[in-house]
Amino acid sequence: MKIKRYIAASMRLALAEVRQEQGPEAVILSSRRTEEGIEVIAAVDYDETLIADTGRRREAAAAPTPVVAEPVAPKPAAAAVRPVREAARPVVVPPPPGADLSYQDMRRELQDMRRLLEGGLANLAWSGTRAAEPLKARVLEELTALDITPDVAMKIAASTPRDTRFADPARIPLALLAKSLPLIEDTTCLRGGVAAVVGPTGVGKTTTIAKLAARWCVSNAADDLALVSTDGFRIGAREQLRTYARILGVPMHAADGAADLARVLERLRGKKLVLIDTAGFGPRDPGLAEQLEVLKTGAAHARYFLALPAQGEAHALREAATAFAGLAPAACILTKIDEAASLGAALSTAVRHGLPIAYLCNGQRVPEDLHAAHRRRIWLVKVASCLKQNVSPHRDESSLARHFGGVQHHA
Ligand SMILES: Nc1nc2c(ncn2[C@@H]2O[C@H](COP(=O)(O)OP(=O)(O)OP(=O)(O)O)[C@@H](O)[C@H]2O)c(=O)[nH]1
Numbered sequence: 001m002k003i004k005r006y007i008a009a010s011m012r013l014a015l016a017e018v019r020q021e022q023g024p025e026a027v028i029l030s031s032r033r034t035e036e037g038i039e040v041i042a043a044v045d046y047d048e049t050l051i052a053d054t055g056r057r058r059e060a061a062a063a064p065t066p067v068v069a070e071p072v073a074p075k076p077a078a079a080a081v082r083p084v085r086e087a088a089r090p091v092v093v094p095p096p097p098g099a100d101l102s103y104q105d106m107r108r109e110l111q112d113m114r115r116l117l118e119g120g121l122a123n124l125a126w127s128g129t130r131a132a133e134p135l136k137a138r139v140l141e142e143l144t145a146l147d148i149t150p151d152v153a154m155k156i157a158a159s160t161p162r163d164t165r166f167a168d169p170a171r172i173p174l175a176l177l178a179k180s181l182p183l184i185e186d187t188t189c190l191r192g193g194v195a196a197v198v199g200p201t202g203v204g205k206t207t208t209i210a211k212l213a214a215r216w217c218v219s220n221a222a223d224d225l226a227l228v229s230t231d232g233f234r235i236g237a238r239e240q241l242r243t244y245a246r247i248l249g250v251p252m253h254a255a256d257g258a259a260d261l262a263r264v265l266e267r268l269r270g271k272k273l274v275l276i277d278t279a280g281f282g283p284r285d286p287g288l289a290e291q292l293e294v295l296k297t298g299a300a301h302a303r304y305f306l307a308l309p310a311q312g313e314a315h316a317l318r319e320a321a322t323a324f325a326g327l328a329p330a331a332c333i334l335t336k337i338d339e340a341a342s343l344g345a346a347l348s349t350a351v352r353h354g355l356p357i358a359y360l361c362n363g364q365r366v367p368e369d370l371h372a373a374h375r376r377r378i379w380l381v382k383v384a385s386c387l388k389q390n391v392s393p394h395r396d397e398s399s400l401a402r403h404f405g406g407v408q409h410h411a
């Protein structure tokens with residue numbers, strides 16, 4: 001068991017220090033105010049056997065001493081001197097009568113107490129923010145209502161203006177969100193190049209490739225375009241792309257493995273635009289690393305777009321963004337906006353990972369449902385705002401306090 005003493009200016013800072021050094025398993029043994037500040041004694045790695053032994057010793061001591069008929073031999077004088085090691089043993093304070101708490105019970109109780117304490121401190125800190133920075137608190141509250149994740153909401157709220165004489169405070173949360181969205185203008189469909197769409201399974205990669213190809217054909221010759229499929233995994237994947245290629249009157253090529261992909265791209269050097277459709281892999285799919293390697297080696301000069309489903313859950317989107325980061329995607333494409341119950345998770349992912357958003361897809365129609373993101377800033381925020389009613393109503397005061405008043409934000 002490691003026991004350490006912490007001194008800090010406030011209980012909140014002391015707890016933050018404990019948590020940072022000893023982790024969430026740390027148990028607070030005592031706390032008191034001293035001249036130096038708040039003193040907290042915390043411990044980790046309880047030695048359960050030590051505690052159990054101590055308990056057994058206590059029980060043994062409490063058990064009635066057997067009556068021994070034989071006379072007890074007097075102890076030699078030297079035995080009266082306790083060895084140093086024994087003297088150094090921790091003093092075990094006997095529990096108060098009736099309080100026969102096991103180690104696990106004690107631990108649970110201490111953890112409950114800590115949770116209570118932290119909850120109280122979080123409520124205090126959040127009330128403080130509400131009183132001192134009401135507009136910032138409002139921004140945090142509004143962004144949370146849009147399902148923006150707490151870390152991103154904090155980031156956005158950091159630029160809440162102090163002077164609001166010239167702005168309508170009610171509009172500030174959405175205005176800040178709009179300003180922080182990393183929307184970019186992509187010129188793939190104007191100038192060409194080699195572009196690939198990657199992402200998890202079923203997120204709309206092939207459909208997006210078809211939309212981009214159709215968009216190109218609106219103002220360019222179909223002859224200048226070629227489609228490539230590296231998806232030899234899913235049955236019917238190539239047939240799906242071939243169907244779109246046939247409709248548009250453009251050639252479709254299959255590539256298997258890095259060397260083949262490099263060869264195919266070399267053959268297509270004369271094309272102004274080459275669009276590569278890739279196989280879908282989940283972030284934890286063991287085949288993903290190999291697929292990323294194939295793309296990095298076979299199409300090193302391609303511009304990668306990460307397709308992220310707008311209706312995806314925050315954690316899944318975070319995983320996807322991390323899993324495909326190795327390809328250094330130039331931007332992401334938010335698909336299935338029409339199916340999303342909220343846009344908070346998708347927008348948070350883009351902001352957190354610094355992933356520019358190049359295109360927005362809000363339906364299955366090719367190419368009508370593909371939109372250049374940089375032209376849709378206000379529309380995107382409006383959709384996010386309209387979907388607010390779908391966000392679960394658990395965003396109450398205590399959850400706001402937990403997210404924005406917690407010790408971790410002040411550590
Ligand atoms: N509602 C809606 N559906 C879409 C959108 N984009 C694609 N889809 C549909 O989503 C389904 C899967 O699309 P695909 O393009 O095959 O997805 P994928 O990522 O290529 O799938 P895999 O290759 O199997 O990984 C199809 O039914 C598409 O029509 C969109 O923006 N909105």
Ligand SMILES: [Mg+2]
Binds near residue numbers: 231
């Ligand atoms: Mg596909």
